Amino acid sequence: MKKLILLFSLIAILALSTLGFADTVQIGTGTATTSYLPIYGFYGYNYTQQIYLQTQINKSGNITKLRFFYVSGAITNSKDWVIYMGHTTKTSFSSTTDWVPLANLTQVFAGDVSSYLPAANNWMEIPLTTPFNYNNTDNLVIAVDENTSGYASMSWGAFTSGSNTGIYYYSDSVNPDPASPPTATSRTGSIDRIQLVFPNTSAPLAPTLLYPSNGGWAFTNDVLSWIPTMGAGDASTYDVYFGTASNPPLVSSNQTATTYTPTLAAGTTYYWKVVARNEIGDSPASDIWSFKTPTTTQLAESFEGSFPPAGWANPGSWTRYSTYYKHGTASAYKYGSTTTQYILSTPKVTITSTSTLDFWALCSPASGILQIVYSPDRTTWTQVGSDITFAATYTWYHNVIDLSSLAGNNYYLGFRTGLQSASFYVDAVFGPEITPEAPGPVTLTSPANGATMVSTLPTFTWTAPTT
Numbered sequence: 001m002k003k004l005i006l007l008f009s010l011i012a013i014l015a016l017s018t019l020g021f022a023d024t025v026q027i028g029t030g031t032a033t034t035s036y037l038p039i040y041g042f043y044g045y046n047y048t049q050q051i052y053l054q055t056q057i058n059k060s061g062n063i064t065k066l067r068f069f070y071v072s073g074a075i076t077n078s079k080d081w082v083i084y085m086g087h088t089t090k091t092s093f094s095s096t097t098d099w100v101p102l103a104n105l106t107q108v109f110a111g112d113v114s115s116y117l118p119a120a121n122n123w124m125e126i127p128l129t130t131p132f133n134y135n136n137t138d139n140l141v142i143a144v145d146e147n148t149s150g151y152a153s154m155s156w157g158a159f160t161s162g163s164n165t166g167i168y169y170y171s172d173s174v175n176p177d178p179a180s181p182p183t184a185t186s187r188t189g190s191i192d193r194i195q196l197v198f199p200n201t202s203a204p205l206a207p208t209l210l211y212p213s214n215g216g217w218a219f220t221n222d223v224l225s226w227i228p229t230m231g232a233g234d235a236s237t238y239d240v241y242f243g244t245a246s247n248p249p250l251v252s253s254n255q256t257a258t259t260y261t262p263t264l265a266a267g268t269t270y271y272w273k274v275v276a277r278n279e280i281g282d283s284p285a286s287d288i289w290s291f292k293t294p295t296t297t298q299l300a301e302s303f304e305g306s307f308p309p310a311g312w313a314n315p316g317s318w319t320r321y322s323t324y325y326k327h328g329t330a331s332a333y334k335y336g337s338t339t340t341q342y343i344l345s346t347p348k349v350t351i352t353s354t355s356t357l358d359f360w361a362l363c364s365p366a367s368g369i370l371q372i373v374y375s376p377d378r379t380t381w382t383q384v385g386s387d388i389t390f391a392a393t394y395t396w397y398h399n400v401i402d403l404s405s406l407a408g409n410n411y412y413l414g415f416r417t418g419l420q421s422a423s424f425y426v427d428a429v430f431g432p433e434i435t436p437e438a439p440g441p442v443t444l445t446s447p448a449n450g451a452t453m454v455s456t457l458p459t460f461t462w463t464a465p466t467t
């Protein structure tokens with residue numbers, strides 16, 4: 001264990017020291033958020049300034065891009081920004097009127113930033129129209145003037161810097177003039193995590209692969225995705241290697257997107273890796289990851305179509321829900337009760353000694369308990385595996401339930417809510433092969449049994465089997 005701690009410390013020290021020489025300088029780490037900076041989306045108009053210390057930056061040169069960490073919220077009503085940068089000897093704002101004057105600032109960007117907004121919890125990169133040549137002697141002030149009326153809450157990545165290193169004004173009625181800013185609404189030490197991008201002096205680091213997870217399942221319409229790894233030169237393009245060989249061939253070169261859409265066959269194991277490139281050179285290749293696709297007859301469900309899916313049964317009245325999902329755009333959802341447990345049943349599956357039920361689940365509040373159950377007849381259900389608990393609310397957790405104790409049987413599997421008032425969500429379900437089954441009996445409807453006086457040319461009608 002001590003060796004492990006030593007290793008992690010070493011990695012941490014390496015990571016920190018690399019950061020200082022990086023072409024991209026990140027200031028602030030962690031997962032804290034703020035609503036107030038760089039703009040307070042919940043108010044019509046904003047003017048903010050934030051001070052980043054020379055000791056936090058420690059790199060001189062042209063800043064060509066600025067990144068804020070976008071957490072959530074719609075930007076439609078907060079999209080028109082003017083961004084300024086400047087050198088300052090201030091280390092904090094001494095009062096709510098202690099703005100850095102506009103005369104000491106350089107306008108580096110003006111325009112609509114909505115096209116730069118990434119998916120939630122990603123860096124929003126704003127290319128500067130005028131790069132800012134930072135002297136690495138003074139501190140850096142970044143000012144944002146937001147000029148779109150209307151509002152919607154937004155959230156941004158933050159960290160705790162020195163006290164009063166952020167100052168902000170917001171108003172629904174007054175659009176502040178950066179040349180004569182009003183008395184600020186407030187000051188704060190919780191300012192934005194940012195990245196300052198300098199021209200590259202080194203090749204990028206190997207990209208970080210995201211999805212499909214290594215050794216995991218993927219649906220046959222899935223897309224490969226990765227993110228650049230910070231700490232060296234910025235990646236401008238990527239080479240993608242993909243295929244069924246364990247050292248896969250190049251399939252896409254110099255692409256700018258951080259996704260690749262492969263053609264996937266059912267029941268196949270694939271391998272992939274990505275190389276990042278820039279004008280200096282190529283990164284080392286990422287690790288080689290593999291994933292497998294389900295066969296056409298395997299339990300594999302993302303709840304994207306009609307609900308319940310074909311072959312499933314829904315005695316517990318679960319519903320398809322599109323607010324939370326792990327895969328695609330929807331999941332299966334049920335609100336639990338303290339008196340009744342609600343089951344969503346899979347088709348009957350053929351369980352072998354290597355069978356698992358692999359799925360993602362989310363719960364709110366975290367006190368909910370989900371159970372996996374099995375049944376030969378969808379009437380009598382027995383739990384398999386332990387109760388599934390949730391360490392945190394509104395967080396997707398990956399679960400792999402070992403079904404080997406049921407090997408040799410064909411059973412229906414079920415997701416069963418515990419006796420808690422909680423919202424349960426299930427998505428991206430992969431399980432054993434679905435048991436081939438003859439259809440159940442049809443129900444005759446007309447002519448009625450024993451009917452008399454029936455037409456000599458009767459029309460026979462019946463309803464389809466329900467199983």
Ligand SMILES: [Ca+2]
Binds near residue numbers: 428
């Ligand atoms: Ca889904």
